Amino acid sequence: MTIEEIINKLPRVRENRKYWLVRADGGKYYDSFLRGDFIAIGYNRISLKDIEKGKTKDETGVQILKEKIKQVYDEVEKRPGHTAKQLLKFTYEIKKNDIVLIPSENSEEIAFVEVKQTPVFTDLNDKYDCPYIKRKKISYLKTVPRDVLDPNLYKLMFSHHTITSAEDYSSHIDKIVNTFFIKADEAHIVLKVEATEDVKARSVFEVGSLTLDLFDEFCKEEGLDYNSDEFEVKLAIQSPGFIELAGYAVGGILIIGIIFVALAGGGFELKIRDDLTLNMKTDGIIEKIRSFLRTNSKIQTKKKLLEKHSKSLKIKDPQELIDVLKEIDKD
Numbered sequence: 001m002t003i004e005e006i007i008n009k010l011p012r013v014r015e016n017r018k019y020w021l022v023r024a025d026g027g028k029y030y031d032s033f034l035r036g037d038f039i040a041i042g043y044n045r046i047s048l049k050d051i052e053k054g055k056t057k058d059e060t061g062v063q064i065l066k067e068k069i070k071q072v073y074d075e076v077e078k079r080p081g082h083t084a085k086q087l088l089k090f091t092y093e094i095k096k097n098d099i100v101l102i103p104s105e106n107s108e109e110i111a112f113v114e115v116k117q118t119p120v121f122t123d124l125n126d127k128y129d130c131p132y133i134k135r136k137k138i139s140y141l142k143t144v145p146r147d148v149l150d151p152n153l154y155k156l157m158f159s160h161h162t163i164t165s166a167e168d169y170s171s172h173i174d175k176i177v178n179t180f181f182i183k184a185d186e187a188h189i190v191l192k193v194e195a196t197e198d199v200k201a202r203s204v205f206e207v208g209s210l211t212l213d214l215f216d217e218f219c220k221e222e223g224l225d226y227n228s229d230e231f232e233v234k235l236a237i238q239s240p241g242f243i244e245l246a247g248y249a250v251g252g253i254l255i256i257g258i259i260f261v262a263l264a265g266g267g268f269e270l271k272i273r274d275d276l277t278l279n280m281k282t283d284g285i286i287e288k289i290r291s292f293l294r295t296n297s298k299i300q301t302k303k304k305l306l307e308k309h310s311k312s313l314k315i316k317d318p319q320e321l322i323d324v325l326k327e328i329d330k331d
Contacts, residue, residue: 007254009324019100022094027104031129040132043069094115098114101156101173110143111140195312210305228252
């Protein structure tokens, strides 16, 4: 299989994907959201038709909705203008494929979910112990405990609005929910460092450096027009942390990913984990990488060092790439 054929199977992140923090009433309905696969907002006495009247190109609609909220909730709602904007944001701005962060009570953990449909639906069934009837369908992605959350997201957690835009944190969120992806024609591979003990900075640097050295040597041997100088490398040395390599030479990033997975998994036949062995019999790029790692005498020392550092850092395999390799293995 050629590089281009594998690239066509790689996951792509939409450039217009947006990011949000949605609070479940201080975490009170956090479990309800996840069990029911929805996010929701209150103010049940404000109908979708009321909210629709607030959707105008200027502030006129916001004022109309604000007055409706004041009328319905009288003195109970102290900030009707703010509430109007939150209802409009929930209804019209949070869209299918957007990523939403949902903090639990006291933000002890944060769930990452994907919005599955743009339209709001109303559900009067309270079987998930959430009284809010205006909802949007979601699919669960993952949960991250606060104590291992990317520190760049801490400031976002300080927002106590029901809905907060997380656009400024998009690049950090992408690395949490994806490990190998293409966005705006740029490929990203994210190697998660899962070692819980103190992470040695030198080991993290060595993993990045050795991987790029092997990549350059392979490209030289195969006469490929790629160079590691084209790539951007980002490191987070906290425990746990990550190593991210990104670049517009998508084929180059793909080769790096296959090299790393091959070494981390013990080589081809590619035993990635105890439950996954890929019997790659292709004569394409994967076979060339396998042959390179097995037979090139000049790289064996670097290869062993990379295996050693990867093991000590407990680097997790990039799942999206593994999924693609498994799919190829079935073909």
